[in-house]
Amino acid sequence: MRHRRLPAVAALSVVALLLGGCVSGGGDESASAEGAPSADVRVGLVDYSFTRSAGALLATTVTLTVTNAGSTDHDLQLLDGEEVLGATRVLAPGEEQTITVDLSGLEKVTFLCTLPGHEEMGMVEDVDVVPEPAAMTSFATHTPQEEFAR
Numbered sequence: 063m064r065h066r067r068l069p070a071v072a073a074l075s076v077v078a079l080l081l082g083g084c085v086s087g088g089g090d091e092s093a094s095a096e097g098a099p100s101a102d103v104r105v106g107l108v109d110y111s112f113t114r115s116a117g118a119l120l121a122t123t124v125t126l127t128v129t130n131a132g133s134t135d136h137d138l139q140l141l142d143g144e145e146v147l148g149a150t151r152v153l154a155p156g157e158e159q160t161i162t163v164d165l166s167g168l169e170k171v172t173f174l175c176t177l178p179g180h181e182e183m184g185m186v187e188d189v190d191v192v193p194e195p196a197a198m199t200s201f202a203t204h205t206p207q208e209e210f211a212r
C-alpha cells in the first residue's frame with residue numbers, strides 16, 4: 063500500500079507554496095470543525111474543498127466514507143508528507159467510495175484531490191490526527207491542538 067505519490071513532481075512545489083502561504087488563512091477553521099475525533103468519518107468532496115463529519119481523525123485504522131457532493135469529478139488522496147496512505151478512485155458527482163487507512167502513530171494527514179487544478183483551487187487540507195479514545199476524556203476539555211492554535 064505504500065507507494066509514491068503519483069502526480070508530477072512539479073506539483074510538489076505547489077504544495078510547498080500552498081502550505082507556506084495559505085495555512086494561516088485556512089487551516090485553523092477546518093481543524094476546529096464540527097464533530098469529535100472519530101475513526102469512522104464521512105468526507106464530502108465539493109467544488110473545491112472538503113467537508114468532514116469530524117474535526118480530527120483518530121490515530122488508528124480509520125474508515126472514510128467519501129462522497130462526491132460536487133458537480134464535477136473529484137478524488138481523495140490521504141498523504142503523510144509525500145507518502146500516499148490511501149486513495150479513492152476518481153468519483154463522478156454523486157458517487158461514493160469507502161476506504162480504510164492506518165493512521166497509527168500519525169499526528170497529521172493531508173487531504174488532497176489529485177485532479178488537475180483542483181489542489182490549486184483549494185482541494186488540499188491538513189487534518190489533525192489525535193490519539194485513540196483512552197485520551198478522549200481529557201481531549202474534551204483540553205486539547206494540544208487548541209493550546210497550539212492560541
Ligand SMILES: [Cu+2]
Nearest residue numbers: 136175177180
Ligand atoms: Cu477535485
